[in-house]
Amino acid sequence: MSDLNKPVIVLVRPQLGENIGKAARAMLNFGLTELRLVSPRDGWPNPSAGPAASGADIVLEQAKVYATTAEAVADCAYVHATTVRKRGVTKPVIGADEAGRQVHTLAGRHAIIFGPERSGLETEDVALARNILTIPINPEFASLNLAQAVILVSYEWSRIGREIAGGDAVLVQPTLEDTLPPAPQEELEGLIAHFEQMLEPRDYFLPEGRAEATRRTLRGVLTKPGWNHLEVRTLRGVLTTLARTIRH
Amino acid sequence: MSDLNKPVIVLVRPQLGENIGKAARAMLNFGLTELRLVSPRDGWPNPSAGPAASGADIVLEQAKVYATTAEAVADCAYVHATTVRKRGVTKPVIGADEAGRQVHTLAGRHAIIFGPERSGLETEDVALARNILTIPINPEFASLNLAQAVILVSYEWSRIGREIAGGDAVLVQPTLEDTLPPAPQEELEGLIAHFEQMLEPRDYFLPEGRAEATRRTLRGVLTKPGWNHLEVRTLRGVLTTLARTIRH
Numbered sequence: 001m002s003d004l005n006k007p008v009i010v011l012v013r014p015q016l017g018e019n020i021g022k023a024a025r026a027m028l029n030f031g032l033t034e035l036r037l038v039s040p041r042d043g044w045p046n047p048s049a050g051p052a053a054s055g056a057d058i059v060l061e062q063a064k065v066y067a068t069t070a071e072a073v074a075d076c077a078y079v080h081a082t083t084v085r086k087r088g089v090t091k092p093v094i095g096a097d098e099a100g101r102q103v104h105t106l107a108g109r110h111a112i113i114f115g116p117e118r119s120g121l122e123t124e125d126v127a128l129a130r131n132i133l134t135i136p137i138n139p140e141f142a143s144l145n146l147a148q149a150v151i152l153v154s155y156e157w158s159r160i161g162r163e164i165a166g167g168d169a170v171l172v173q174p175t176l177e178d179t180l181p182p183a184p185q186e187e188l189e190g191l192i193a194h195f196e197q198m199l200e201p202r203d204y205f206l207p208e209g210r211a212e213a214t215r216r217t218l219r220g221v222l223t224k225p226g227w228n229h230l231e232v233r234t235l236r237g238v239l240t241t242l243a244r245t246i247r248h
Numbered sequence: 249m250s251d252l253n254k255p256v257i258v259l260v261r262p263q264l265g266e267n268i269g270k271a272a273r274a275m276l277n278f279g280l281t282e283l284r285l286v287s288p289r290d291g292w293p294n295p296s297a298g299p300a301a302s303g304a305d306i307v308l309e310q311a312k313v314y315a316t317t318a319e320a321v322a323d324c325a326y327v328h329a330t331t332v333r334k335r336g337v338t339k340p341v342i343g344a345d346e347a348g349r350q351v352h353t354l355a356g357r358h359a360i361i362f363g364p365e366r367s368g369l370e371t372e373d374v375a376l377a378r379n380i381l382t383i384p385i386n387p388e389f390a391s392l393n394l395a396q397a398v399i400l401v402s403y404e405w406s407r408i409g410r411e412i413a414g415g416d417a418v419l420v421q422p423t424l425e426d427t428l429p430p431a432p433q434e435e436l437e438g439l440i441a442h443f444e445q446m447l448e449p450r451d452y453f454l455p456e457g458r459a460e461a462t463r464r465t466l467r468g469v470l471t472k473p474g475w476n477h478l479e480v481r482t483l484r485g486v487l488t489t490l491a492r493t494i495r496h
Contacts, residue, residue: 026396031386054391097407135403136410138279143302148274151396152403155383159345162384180338195486204489221482225473234469238443241452242490 006031007080007103007157009150010072010113012038012125019117021052022147024059030154035063036072036111069113069125077108081129082149083121084142093132096153100160102131112153117146180228187232192222194239254279255328255351255405257398258320258361260286260373267365269300270395272307278402283311284320284359317361317373322434325356326474329377330397331369332390338468341380344401348408350379356429360401365394375467376433378474428476435480440470442487 009027014020014037024035037044044065053060066072073079080099094102103110112133115121126132135152137144144152182188195218196205205211227235257275262268262285272283285292292313301308314320321327328347329339342350351358360381363369374380383400385392392400430436443466444453453459475483 025389025391025393028389029385029392029396031389054393056389095407136406137277141273141276141279141304143273144277145273145302148277148396148399151400155400155403158384159343199486199489201494202489202492204486217482218486221473221475221479224475224479225469227469227472231469231472234465238447238452238466241447241450244450246449 005104005161006034007110007112008034008036008073008076009154010036010038010069010111011040011146012069012072012113012121013041013116014146015041015117017042017046017048018052019146020046020063021049021054021056021060023114023150024049024053024063025056026147026151027154028056028059029151030158032154032157033059033062035059037063037065038069038072039067040065041116069128073111073113073128075109076111078102078106078110078131079129080110080112080131080133081121081126082112082114082133082135082153083126084134091126091129091132093134096133096135096156097160099131099133099153100156100158101164103157104161104164114146114149180230182226183229183232187229188223188227191227191232191235191239192219194236195222198239198243253352253409254282255358255360256282256284256321256324257402258284258286258317258359259288259394260317260320260361260369261289261364262394263289263365265290265294265296266300267394268294268311269297269302269304269308271362271398272297272301272311273304274395274399275402276304276307277399278406280402280405281307281310283307285311285313286317286320287315288313289364317376318433318437321359321361321376322437323357323432324359325430325432326350326354326358326379327377327433328358328360328379328381329369329374330360330362330381330383330401331374332382339374339377339380339472341382344381344383344404345408347379347381347401348404348406349412351405352409352412354429357432362394362397371464375464375471378430378471428478430474431477431480435477436471436475439475439480439483440467442484443470446487446491 009023009032011020011023020037020040027033027035040046049060050057099112113121113125113129115125135144135149196215199205205214257271257280259268259271268285268288275281275283288294297308298305347360361369361373361377363373383392383397444463447453453462
């Protein structure tokens with residue numbers, strides 16, 4: 001995926017260096033690296049940021065500082081303002097998924113801007129944006145911290161990118177070892193026959209009138225799993241063992 | 249949305265109270281409230297948890313503590329283990345979106361389990377699970393903290409729920425008659441124990457050095473099917489029959 005598809009993450013007037021570090025970590029978790037800081041309260045660099053970034057130093061080292069939000073997004077074609085919905089703002093309100101989709105599909109640089117920890121974005125910051133990005137959250141407990149907002153937005157950007165690339169929302173492709181196909185039917189039949197051979201002389205299929213239904217039930221239970229070759233072999237071993245007499 | 253559609257969040261051997269608090273906050277952000285703690289390192293309650301929860305006190309107050317992971321998920325039909333992929337584990341690997349989808353669409357209680365901050369889940373915790381839940385992450389920077397993992401999983405559960413409610417989802421809700429839910433974990437444990445009891449005196453778990461791996465393999469084979477209550481009962485009957493001596 002080319003860098004053009006990656007959004008710039010803009011933190012507007014962030015307060016704690018620790019939160020800047022955590023946001024950097026969240027970005028890098030999903031492969032985002034371009035961080036811009038608008039007028040960070042405690043200046044920049046901030047010694048609290050590094051430890052909180054837990055190794056995402058490259059993001060912090062490349063971070064650029066701007067005096068105003070307008071300057072920070074000057075080269076961006078699209079600005080998405082992350083905020084709870086503002087009264088009286090008449091902009092499209094989108095979720096993190098739709099924002100991710102737009103970043104991947106609308107050519108031009110995208111900036112996603114986040115406000116200060118306590119107060120959120122000001123009206124004039126929001127005014128710069130094309131969209132309002134709102135993460136639908138429990139209305140009775142809507143306190144989302146900065147790094148968590150950043151990780152959700154980064155995750156959605158990544159998820160949608162894979163969805164577009166793969167044409168499907170299935171995230172992790174199981175490897176061949178994880179998912180051997182079910183064993184061929186004849187192996188399954190061998191297993192069922194093995195069970196029946198051991199059960200029959202122990203009167204499992206009595207009374208006679210119920211025998212057919214009982215066989216059907218057992219077959220259903222053993223067919224459902226779709227066991228692969230190795231799993232069937234394991235169960236054959238279990239049955240062989242159970243046929244042994246107990247050691248003394 | 250009824251409580252039945254909400255997953256239980258299980259933190260296995262969490263270390264810092266602060267992280268438990270942050271996880272609780274992340275849960276409540278998306279409306280999840282049922283937290284279970286397996287053997288928290290510093291005991292419970294933990295005075296560091298409350299401040300970090302930033303108001304999500306109700307989640308902490310209702311949290312339940314268990315000695316083992318098995319006990320914590322005993323009443324759950326589905327267990328999803330959040331972990332990076334383990335070598336040699338042959339379970340389905342799903343993303344947070346698919347996990348969210350399963351919680352909403354597969355009847356029965358779901359538990360999503362998370363390992364300790366540093367080390368992650370142990371092999372025996374993962375062995376309890378039906379699925380491995382892996383969040384696809386930047387392979388070059390894959391350190392995801394506990395609360396961030398919890399918020400991503402909670403967010404996806406919420407997002408998929410809205411998608412389904414909004415009619416976007418293509419999934420068809422299976423009817424109860426078609427698909428009884430998998431038996432609760434404790435019934436599955438009873439079945440596994442029954443197999444082991446019968447196999448052990450027949451030397452199935454020899455040589456000693458291979459015993460643990462053999463147990464894990466057997467557990468994997470028996471966990472995969474997701475047998476329901478009736479199917480488990482059938483197999484218990486099979487085992488009881490196999491313990492009988494052959495009639496002459």
